[in-house]
Amino acid sequence: MESKDTIIELKGISKVFEDDGFKAVDNFNLEVKRGEFVTFLGPSGCGKTTTLRMIAGFDVPTEGDILLNGKSIIGLPPYERPINTVFQRYALFPHMNVYDNIAFGLRQKKTPKDMIDRKVGRVLELVDLEGFERRAIRTLSGGQQQRIAIARALVNEPEILLLDEPLGALDLKMRKEMQLELKDMHNKLGITFIYVTHDQEEALTMSDKIVVMSEGRTQQIGTPEDIYNEPANAFVADFIGESNIFNGMMTGHLKARFCGGEFVCVDDFEEGTHITAVVRPEDVEITAPGHGTINGIVDSVIFKGIHYEITVLSGKNEIVIQTVHNARVGDRVGLRVDPENIHIMLAEDHTNLFYADVNHDFRLEYNGHHLDTSLTRIIKGSKRREDGTVVDGNGDILEPDRVRILVSLMPDDIEMTDDQDAGLIQGTISNLIYKGDHYSYIIHTELEQDFVVNDEDLWNMGDRVSLLMPVDKMKFTLKKK
């Protein structure tokens, strides 16, 4: 039996589009409690809007079931579901005035005229637009149109209100105001809200529960605090807030090596486990050189108003720090992190993550080697112009110094070789684990990074190897510095 508190439940929902066979949502499971404010958060194309559309009834799941109050609503068309939507671009009816727009849903239900009058008046009051009944839609500002769209959905007293990036088209100040107002409305009305956004701050501010999604899959479900403080994997850590993310391994009880140093931590994993460590920029402390866990040189300092954002280079590792204390570029500093501020995660799929740079010819470079791929393929909507520069989707020229590319590569795709010059980078085997049908090696490179490589052959600890990393197996993500 489901608990009485669950209003809607999504069970193993998948959606494959017939047009192009694209799998937008993959085995999505979620329970939403009555009155909850749930946010689907993820980058564009992660399947959050598709999931919302399946709840509304505009798209039909390829697999799985949706239960509303314990009953399947898969077969119900959108107009028979007690669910209303606030659309991204409002979708108000331009040939009707404000009153007719809001009354539209009530009229479909044959509500008596005086009742419609009363309800429209009340809901206009709720969105602070009393007396706007006779106004034409195109005479309203974006913010006002947004409020009307919310009023038009709320007037039907839906069991669930779906909001598809409703604040995306508003300017920053208006967006902040509307966030608070929406939260306020949610508290006042007690209706269940399901909210879609790609803005992590918006999600953290408003939600009771956040569902972080990427490539059609749920990455983590939890309260805003959980998701910020205890990200389940590197994707969540990277997407929510700013983070320093390092690959590393456990070197002893509550001891982890990453970023070229051995840190004490509070997460207990077996020695030799390959891990991902997340450290928030505000949790890194700058000390005198030699007094921290690692040393480095200040590479850049940016004043951000309430804090400085300082980038320190330690070996080839880059650490971003937010602090109220200033530092000078070129200073030698020590860095330390409190054990409880280091979040250690099991590197489940052992994906190797490393940064490649964009050189001044707008080509990708790693460890002095050119990576044979095109930047225009990595950055959506970008174009290479005749003078060789690359512009992004907005037509702005890419500045090589301000971006880097996060490369991910699976352990199975890397090969080891004795021929030192053949690979992209060289290192020594620092750990090996037999995994039944293959060995899993950890190679500690000259750039103080650890790579995981799966290989069927036996190599020895301490062997010096070069890593063959095929460019066509790499996945690239653009990161701003």
Next chain:
Amino acid sequence: MIWKTFRKMFLILVLVFLYLPILILAVYSFTESTNIGAIRGFSLHNYVTLFTTAELIDMITGTITLALAAAAIATVLGTIGAIGAFYSRKNASRFITTLNQIPVINADVVTGFSICVLLVVALNISKDSYIPLLAGHVTLCAPFVFLSVMPRIQQMDPSIYEAALDLGATPFKALTQILIPQIVPGIISGFALAVTLSLDDYFIAMYTKPATFDTISTYVVNATKGAQTTIKTALWALSTVIFLLVVLIVLVTNIRSLRKANMEGGRRAQ
């Protein structure tokens, strides 16, 4: 300076080329002349003939009735087709749009002849039933209605239809109360286009019309071949009337759209 005068001259030349023929016809329609060449005094007798000869009046009302009926049916079909194509899957939509373009480009004489072959010869429908004629004109007009409605649908916010469903409207109500009102301008211009196409048509009517019925086009072609001078000169008057009507319609629509643009411009400035 010389260049400037030359430019003006060129423009005047083009305008003369475009409008002189119809102006000559208009001038002669107000005279007693039976031939273009010699002017023999002002007279309205052509207009009297035009509006009193039963044969001419029947022909004109017949043509207009046909145009309105064909345009009405074509508008319904074209609009439904455009909406259907828009909401079809990508490939189906592209297929329908391409199919729709072929009759637009195809020669009218081929369309007329093939309809005649299909309906009259193969299906044995009598031309006297007017069905082949009407079907022919609907075939002629519907693709153009499709083309004038489609851009309107594409300009529309695609989520408006879904918003209507979301608020509890059935697909039919969403279509009639929300979608169609949005595309009315496209439907009206499609209808107007259909009317003019039907009025203009000669080839399709020739192949499909009943023997006793004439549209303006077929009538004019026959009359200019014949020897009845009173009718022939009355057609000058008809041409003038049609021309003046067209000028009037163009002027009115242009002024209206100009006013609308001004009003919207003013509103934006507020």
